[in-house]
Amino acid sequence: MVNRIEQLQNWLREHLAHEIEAFEAVSGDASFRRYFRFNQQEETWIAVDAPPEKESLQEFVTIAQTLKKMNVHVPEVGQVDYSLGFAILSDLGDTLMANIINDGNFERYYQKALFTLLNIYQQQHTWSLPDYNTQLLEREIDLFIDWFLIKHLGLTLSQPEQQILEATKTLLVTRALAQPQVFVHRDYHSRNLMWHQERVGVIDFQDAVIGPYTYDLVSLLKDCYLRWQPDTVRAIALNFRSQLGAILPQVPSESVFLWDFDWMGLQRHLKAIGIFARLQHRDNKPMYLDDIPRVLGYVIEIAETYGALSDFHAFLQKRVIPSVPINREIGNPQYKATNS
Numbered sequence: 001m002v003n004r005i006e007q008l009q010n011w012l013r014e015h016l017a018h019e020i021e022a023f024e025a026v027s028g029d030a031s032f033r034r035y036f037r038f039n040q041q042e043e044t045w046i047a048v049d050a051p052p053e054k055e056s057l058q059e060f061v062t063i064a065q066t067l068k069k070m071n072v073h074v075p076e077v078g079q080v081d082y083s084l085g086f087a088i089l090s091d092l093g094d095t096l097m098a099n100i101i102n103d104g105n106f107e108r109y110y111q112k113a114l115f116t117l118l119n120i121y122q123q124q125h126t127w128s129l130p131d132y133n134t135q136l137l138e139r140e141i142d143l144f145i146d147w148f149l150i151k152h153l154g155l156t157l158s159q160p161e162q163q164i165l166e167a168t169k170t171l172l173v174t175r176a177l178a179q180p181q182v183f184v185h186r187d188y189h190s191r192n193l194m195w196h197q198e199r200v201g202v203i204d205f206q207d208a209v210i211g212p213y214t215y216d217l218v219s220l221l222k223d224c225y226l227r228w229q230p231d232t233v234r235a236i237a238l239n240f241r242s243q244l245g246a247i248l249p250q251v252p253s254e255s256v257f258l259w260d261f262d263w264m265g266l267q268r269h270l271k272a273i274g275i276f277a278r279l280q281h282r283d284n285k286p287m288y289l290d291d292i293p294r295v296l297g298y299v300i301e302i303a304e305t306y307g308a309l310s311d312f313h314a315f316l317q318k319r320v321i322p323s324v325p326i327n328r329e330i331g332n333p334q335y336k337a338t339n340s
């Protein structure tokens with residue numbers, strides 16, 4: 001029986017005029033998609049394997065074509081076979097922003113990444129994208145409960161604890177839905193941004209939705225894989241808010257904006273912790289477990305800052321932190337999370 005890689009290579013030969021060379025895996029990600037780089041007549045390309053029973057290429061292609069028209073640096077889409085789940089993309093190289101930023105330069109690179117977001121917002125395109133609705137937001141928080149608390153930590157939640165978690169979920173979802181709604185990449189961070197031809201290259205946008213205006217901002221500034229000084233993060237976020245004034249019909253006050261930013265980050269980080277646990281227990285991808293202490297550090301900081309989250313903070317202190325010491329390390333993007 002022909003396996004997926006052989007099937008992909010055969011498909012490429014059928015659709016390309018010249019023989020492919022140097023076919024090699026680029027990377028996988030947290031999904032079922034796989035990427036392969038190959039050469040053809042001294043140019044490099046990316047072949048995508050997205051098993052159609054697991055992943056859909058339609059959303060990726062549609063969004064890529066739209067972003068390209070907005071002058072966003074995204075891969076150009078060549079041949080696509082939706083039934084097989086194969087595609088050919090232009091190659092944005094292999095320089096992830098995560099691998100080149102450090103304490104001395106990250107603000108410069110991040111400003112370029114945020115300019116890309118502002119460019120998308122400014123064009124006021126009418127997107128045919130799903131809404132980041134109550135069901136989706138709640139389902140993401142449930143990942144934290146089901147996969148991290150129950151499956152990974154093995155906690156049995158009491159009725160009062162379940163009520164605390166449900167109340168917290170309601171608070172976060174209500175706050176998210178009250179925010180101005182824009183295009184949301186949903187995974188806009190240093191491992192999904194390339195540095196290519198002196199531009200920020202954007203990838204992995206197939207799950208985009210219309211949702212809260214702080215979502216992609218907090219994804220970048222409170223990255224699950226890197227961490228920067230909180231005062232610097234706040235300053236960059238507020239500068240971003242000031243630039244939104246020329247784009248959005250109404251920009252919330254600084255205090256409301258920071259509230260939006262913090263609580264949106266909490267929702268995202270709870271989701272991320274749940275996904276990292278699921279990747280271990282369902283998909284046998286344990287490498288993300290090392291990032292949980294860092295992300296939990298973000299969660300604790302916000303929970304202890306807002307009085308409305310005091311019950312949730314007490315739950316974390318009593319039931320979660322004894323099992324997973326938090327990590328709040330700052331700085332070097334290559335530094336791996338430790339249980340400190």
